[in-house]
Amino acid sequence: MHVLQLAGWICLVFLAIGALASVYRIARGPATLDRAIATDVLLITVSSALVVIMALTGLTDYIMFVVVASVIGFVGSVTLSRFTVDGTTANPGASEERLESQDHKDTYVGHAQGPGRRASEIGPQQSKPQQGKGE
Numbered sequence: 001m002h003v004l005q006l007a008g009w010i011c012l013v014f015l016a017i018g019a020l021a022s023v024y025r026i027a028r029g030p031a032t033l034d035r036a037i038a039t040d041v042l043l044i045t046v047s048s049a050l051v052v053i054m055a056l057t058g059l060t061d062y063i064m065f066v067v068v069a070s071v072i073g074f075v076g077s078v079t080l081s082r083f084t085v086d087g088t089t090a091n092p093g094a095s096e097e098r099l100e101s102q103d104h105k106d107t108y109v110g111h112a113q114g115p116g117r118r119a120s121e122i123g124p125q126q127s128k129p130q131q132g133k134g135e
Contacts, residue, residue, distance in 0.1 A: 008056040
């Protein structure tokens with residue numbers, strides 16, 4: 001067995017371990033965001049395994065599957081990031097613990113004011129001056 005073939009088989013073993021770990025996270029993930037990220041990782045792992053198999057066999061039969069899987073993974077990641085609300089965490093219990101441990105009189109403000117800043121740190125909102133027709 002050639003050294004590169006041995007390296008390819010070792011890569012396939014590690015990719016199989018990574019695929020099993022991502023399947024575990026899909027099944028057990030505490031949040032939907034965890035499951036979505038694990039699905040993306042599984043797609044990348046399977047694509048990588050196909051590339052290693054193509055390198056071992058010298059055939060390029062699976063290249064279309066790798067390209068399509070890459071496009072699907074990219075579109076899925078962009079869609080997921082687009083529809084994820086600002087400030088959403090992968091573990092919803094952590095944000096509840098954070099809110100319980102702080103003063104309840106301070107509230108976090110949205111992304112327009114700056115992520116993670118409290119309303120008391122920003123100060124009062126200043127209204128924009130109205131522009132008249134004569135100005």
